Amino acid sequence: MQNDIVVEDVRKSYGKVQALKGVSLQAEAGKILGLLGPNGAGKTTLIRILTTLLKPDSGRATIAGIDVAKHPMRIRSLIGLAGQYPAVDEMLTGRENLVMVGQLYHFSRKASKERAQELLEQFSLTDAADRTVKTYSGGMRRRLDLAASIVARPAVLFLDEPTTGLDPRTRNDLWEFIRQLVDDGTTLLLTTQQLEEADNLADWITVIDHGEVIAAGTSETLKSQLGQDVLELQISNRSYIPQVQTLLESIGRETPHVDTATGRFSVVVPHGTQSLLEAVRVLDQQSIAIADIALRRPTLDEVFLSITSASEN
């Protein structure tokens, strides 16, 4: 029995709106698949189909070899889901929420209580365990929601934009918890709008836009898909900006981006280090002092923007 998520040509429309126009993807067992895309790309629809909340119009999706549409009850025992907004009961305490979920997975009351205690400790919620969720902060709710999604130690876990609306510190804490889950052997499908999140967490990234997969790969391959490295360069004397811009235009593959306030340029270059050396040489010939120069891989943001704008054309 394999532990993968396999999606084959899944389609779903709401009336005339095609939310998914034939999506196919796979997630390897014990790994994190990042589903990356802007708002309305179809990420949530796909998660809802995989978690049995929604039936696809056509296509096939299996989790651990079990057909999602044909055996929803079996799938539900196998998966965990944390949606876009924490789905915890405000009027119950954190502990009561977890015990209730355990019992609804048909664990005994005793086992549910033990598991709740374990999770409260794992997610640093012991102090707040017996307070109603109403009194929790946003980060605590997320943690409780995440804890609720793994009560049954699911083999496959779905997190729909798990860190939306969290401050950077709370987000980093949550990332830590998410990494731990995968260390425990869970296969994770995670949706996000943030490239940084996908870059940080995911082993494999599928980019989806307008209901279609437009790119897939590791964060490294996606970056190299854009091809060339980015040359970053800063000059101390800003009066040379127009001159440097012209020079860099001849070296780079496109119009350089300039931050006129700082005199900082970035440009995609075709030949890596060679291009860097060339830039140093020509600027030296013109006696323009370089404050800082570096070659870097493109950020996922740049990759994403270039892929999504390509898919629109």
Added chain:
Amino acid sequence: MAQQVITQSKVVPAAQYRDPSLMQSLWWNVTDALIITRRNLTYYVRLPQLLVFSTIQPVMFLLLFAYVFGGAIQTQNGNYINFLLPGIIVQTAMFGGSVAAVGLAEDLKKGLIDRFRSLPMARSAVLAGRTLADTVRNIFVVLLMIGVGHIIGFRFQNGFLNAVAAVVLVIAFGHVFSWIFAFIGMMVKDPETAQVAGFIWVFPLVFASSIFVPTETMPELLQIFAENQPVSIVANVVRGLMIGTPHDSVWLAIAWLTGIYVIFVPLSVWQYRRSAN
């Protein structure tokens, strides 16, 4: 793609999962519903004011009707409180069900229904747990109203067993009608709308009925409606059991309730299953 076998003991291997047996499914319908009932009743413990205010309102109705309209309304034996109380507890049980519409719409809005739907629990449990909790609350309110009624002069006239039967019928009536509210809550998906939509159909059934006044003085067409609609039939039977007035057959009342139940339970569960959007 490399296939990696999960070796860590922490995750339950997928091969262990089986569809539940029929007996197990049936049993889970009961136990899951009770877990949700307990959760809904916790609200009343955490928010005692919710219970207080939702209790004050029907008691106030009872007092207002008894003293404001009591003098003006002519009933056969001239004792309006004896006429009113059986009717007004039917009305109270019905209004009590509206909590189901609002509560479920709220659960939907907050995403709790999504979580429940992603769990391997019985499909009926969230709704059954909602209506059961409302029924428990109804039992409390109805008994309280009978107590208050007693203080202001209401007396059972027809023996202990008939009185018990009347109370059981009122509670069953409230339970059956809360499934209609549950269906509305799952349909409209928004707590504010559920509040309004929940009540629109209730008023004609409650006021064009024999709950507060005898139907004889109503215009003819309205009278035909008022005498043959389920709320009147149940109210008449409850009144008959409590104070011995002539009434329709108990079986007719039970037939109505059974009919509504077998329509609205599957309808609500169907709506719950497809509530994903």
